[in-house]
Amino acid sequence: MRRSEFISRLEEDTEWDIVIVGGGATGLGAAVDASSRGYKTLLLERYDFAKGTSSRSTKLVHGGVRYLEQGNIKLVMEALHERGLLLKNAPHLTRTQPFIIPVYSWWKKWYYGIGLKIYDLMSRRLSLGKTAIISAKAVEKFTPAVSLKGLSGGVLYYDGQFDDARLAFTLAQTAADKGGVVLNYMKVTGLKKVDQKCRGVFAEDSLTGQTYTIRSKAVINATGVFTDDILKMDDHLQHHIVSPSQGVHLVVDRQFFPGEYAMMIPKTDDGRVLFAVPWHQEVIIGTTDTPVSKISFEPRPLEEEMEFIFRNINQYLSSGISKQDVKAVFTGLRPLVKIPGKKNTAVMPRDHTVIVSPSNLVTITGGKWTTYRKMAKVAVDNALFVGKLEKRPCETDSLRLHGWQVALNEEEPFGYYGADGEAVRKLVEENERWGEKLHAALPYIKAQVIWAVRNEMAITVEDVLARRIRMLFLNAQAALDCAAEVAAMMAKELGREDSWQEEQVKDFTELAKGYLPGGV
Numbered sequence: 001m002r003r004s005e006f007i008s009r010l011e012e013d014t015e016w017d018i019v020i021v022g023g024g025a026t027g028l029g030a031a032v033d034a035s036s037r038g039y040k041t042l043l044l045e046r047y048d049f050a051k052g053t054s055s056r057s058t059k060l061v062h063g064g065v066r067y068l069e070q071g072n073i074k075l076v077m078e079a080l081h082e083r084g085l086l087l088k089n090a091p092h093l094t095r096t097q098p099f100i101i102p103v104y105s106w107w108k109k110w111y112y113g114i115g116l117k118i119y120d121l122m123s124r125r126l127s128l129g130k131t132a133i134i135s136a137k138a139v140e141k142f143t144p145a146v147s148l149k150g151l152s153g154g155v156l157y158y159d160g161q162f163d164d165a166r167l168a169f170t171l172a173q174t175a176a177d178k179g180g181v182v183l184n185y186m187k188v189t190g191l192k193k194v195d196q197k198c199r200g201v202f203a204e205d206s207l208t209g210q211t212y213t214i215r216s217k218a219v220i221n222a223t224g225v226f227t228d229d230i231l232k233m234d235d236h237l238q239h240h241i242v243s244p245s246q247g248v249h250l251v252v253d254r255q256f257f258p259g260e261y262a263m264m265i266p267k268t269d270d271g272r273v274l275f276a277v278p279w280h281q282e283v284i285i286g287t288t289d290t291p292v293s294k295i296s297f298e299p300r301p302l303e304e305e306m307e308f309i310f311r312n313i314n315q316y317l318s319s320g321i322s323k324q325d326v327k328a329v330f331t332g333l334r335p336l337v338k339i340p341g342k343k344n345t346a347v348m349p350r351d352h353t354v355i356v357s358p359s360n361l362v363t364i365t366g367g368k369w370t371t372y373r374k375m376a377k378v379a380v381d382n383a384l385f386v387g388k389l390e391k392r393p394c395e396t397d398s399l400r401l402h403g404w405q406v407a408l409n410e411e412e413p414f415g416y417y418g419a420d421g422e423a424v425r426k427l428v429e430e431n432e433r434w435g436e437k438l439h440a441a442l443p444y445i446k447a448q449v450i451w452a453v454r455n456e457m458a459i460t461v462e463d464v465l466a467r468r469i470r471m472l473f474l475n476a477q478a479a480l481d482c483a484a485e486v487a488a489m490m491a492k493e494l495g496r497e498d499s500w501q502e503e504q505v506k507d508f509t510e511l512a513k514g515y516l517p518g519g520v
């Protein structure tokens, strides 16, 4: 993917079938759906792909065990179906993850055991493995860090796991493979109206300041927690519909949680679920659900959210985890849709919401990563209707995503590139120094920086270290240690001057402080 080529296509005087605003899971999914059906598709992202919530999830491809307990059968069945399709269509980015629920009373073992058996049955032919009620000894074997005091046994069940930002680029690449144009650093500044109907957008290239008037038959608003900003562009009297809720994750060394099994705690002291999940080389623990009033592109964790996680996870682990053990902390905002009269975000529905405005603007928000494909289909179907476009069937349920390869090979740094892994490896033949590791603590090599600039539209040091490779999310100090070297490599590739390098390192250092536990 080359940004300059996409800009040239944007500059052609053309009318697009569908313009999508927002390059997270929902917008990129819609771009794949629309371009694979053969529609002339353009996606515009204000910052970088997955800069918003879509790089800050718990990284689970799941049906949502919690929603089953809440009795939301339809939502769980739909998500389990989508889970199965994603694991088939992107096996190079996803894997089956076994989970253990440790239980400390005999009746809970049966309660959760039966519940999780139903969860598995609901996935029908797309089951990832059989749920089992297991002994305390087996729980200890699979999760050696578990607290044994009073342990009566556990439940073993299966869900999916993935790398969210890598899946986002894969969707961008898939849309591009299918003829779509996807542009990062392109902010939508207004909606273009003809006879009070939405017939395109105004946009500004953040890198050059160049402005564009873009014509289209339909516009999809897929801006997550920023949905209301676009709705206000459409109708300044529009009420807010999004009620953001913040979720924090802590990343710790695997020594605190050894083994390949994840842990699910079904009820924290305030009734939520908490996960400890092996991810790349480390373990993610989270998350929280804190209503917030301020919507930011870089949400910061609250001290009390970190304390909540320590307090709850330490009840289940033999070794205590504290702030000095945390390698990174990251925070995301859920785009929950308001229900009149409800203030507690934990009980707000996690289903998606579609709104077609009188101006024909199609807005889609809520939902989750796991259901992005279904959401994309709904959004595109609505766009076809308002744009009076010829109907063509959706193909994404069996569409193999860019780089499709039989299985994820997590043993090597190129595993998540799928079929492109070979090309990344080949870069080392061009310059053998690119075979060197970026940092001793993580397996990433320098060739991945070059690949990100040349093929994945990485523009800034943050794009590389936060999302093309996941260093910032895995070990914020290691990412800081590499920033200057990454800036130097990028400057050479992009033909940028010394002052650009200095600016990049300064910006990244400021940003990374929010990911260091001490920075909270």
Ligand SMILES: Cc1cc2nc3c(=O)[nH]c(=O)nc-3n(C[C@H](O)[C@H](O)[C@H](O)COP(=O)(O)OP(=O)(O)OC[C@H]3O[C@@H](n4cnc5c(N)ncnc54)[C@H](O)[C@@H]3O)c2cc1C
Residues within 6 Å of the ligand: 021, 022, 023, 024, 025, 026, 027, 044, 045, 046, 047, 048, 049, 050, 051, 052, 053, 054, 055, 056, 057, 058, 059, 060, 061, 062, 186, 187, 188, 189, 222, 223, 224, 225, 226, 229, 245, 246, 247, 248, 287, 331, 332, 333, 334, 335, 365, 366, 367, 368, 369, 370, 371
């Ligand atoms: C803490 C947490 C944990 C989660 N864990 C999971 C999980 O394990 N599994 C799961 O399935 N789901 C999970 N989710 C849900 C999932 O991450 C979200 O539903 C999904 O990422 C939302 O994607 P989105 O595209 O709607 O929003 P976003 O990813 O926020 O994308 C919206 C994009 O719009 C862009 N934008 C905004 N304004 C403009 C503009 N004017 N012009 C152009 N672009 C603009 C933004 O820059 C942003 O990139 C989790 C969510 C949270 C918060």
